[in-house]
Amino acid sequence: MTDTTEATATEGNAIDFDAIRHAAKGVPKFTDDQADEAAACAERLCGYVRQLLVVVETSPQPVGADAAHLREARGKLVQWARDTLEGDEPTSTFYLENLALHCRLLVSLAAKAADRVEYCCWCNSYKTGTRVIHSVEAGTGPGAVLSACPKCRESYGLIPLSERPAAV
Numbered sequence: 537m538t539d540t541t542e543a544t545a546t547e548g549n550a551i552d553f554d555a556i557r558h559a560a561k562g563v564p565k566f567t568d569d570q571a572d573e574a575a576a577c578a579e580r581l582c583g584y585v586r587q588l589l590v591v592v593e594t595s596p597q598p599v600g601a602d603a604a605h606l607r608e609a610r611g612k613l614v615q616w617a618r619d620t621l622e623g624d625e626p627t628s629t630f631y632l633e634n635l636a637l638h639c640r641l642l643v644s645l646a647a648k649a650a651d652r653v654e655y656c657c658w659c660n661s662y663k664t665g666t667r668v669i670h671s672v673e674a675g676t677g678p679g680a681v682l683s684a685c686p687k688c689r690e691s692y693g694l695i696p697l698s699e700r701p702a703a704v
Contacts, residue, residue, distance in 0.1 A: 551587055551588075551591065551646065551647075553643050553646065553647040553653070553662045554661045554662055556584045556587075556588070556639055556643050557639070557640060557643050557662075559580070559581075559584065559639070560581070560584070560635075560636040560637075560639035560640045560643070561636075561640075562636070563577065563581075563629070563632040563633050563635075563636045564577070565629055566629065566632075574632065577632055578631065578632055578635065581632065581635035581636060581638075581639060582621060582635060584635075584639050585617055585620075585621060585635055585638045585639060585642065586621070587646075588638075588639065588642035588643060588645075588646040589614060589617055589618070589642065591645075591646035591649055592610065592613075592614060592642055592645045592646050592649060593614060594649075595645070595646075595648075595649030596649070610645065613638075613641055613642065613645075616638070617638040617641075617642060620634045620635060620638060647662045653666070654666035654683050655683060656683060656684050656685040656688055657669075657682045657683060657684065658684050658685070658688035658691075658692060658694075659685060659687070659688050661685075663685035663686075663687075664685075665685060665686045666683040666684060666685050667683060667684065667689065667696035667697075667698070668681050668682070668683050668696060668697050668698070669682050669683060669684045669689070669694045669695070669696060669697065670682040670697070671697065684696075
């Protein structure tokens, strides 16, 4: 994690989801003589997780066909993050990696709830106006959705699923 990323993760009351996602990409391996640095890293990550939890927990519950599964998954993720925040080894590498994982998992939920922004798989950032380009079906599990922002759709000639002719 770099100092500039950490410093810009929040600006006023707005949450910079890209900065949090970037800061949580990797946690340095701290040695015993770097306890102060590890504690500072843990404090930053805990702050990010707390910010994201507030947004996720106050956002409307999912509705639709998969709402029950989404509510259950969201509830488990929130509880796991809360359990980790109450952990007793705040500078262990395992604890720091769990905090970083919570940031990465919660940031998508929080970004979608807070600003109605979605992750663009092409430019790797959260943007407004993203549209689903490809849906990956899975026999078991959640599958995946690839979305693109307006700029990437234009740049790469991507056509949203909703604008394609129905398959025969």
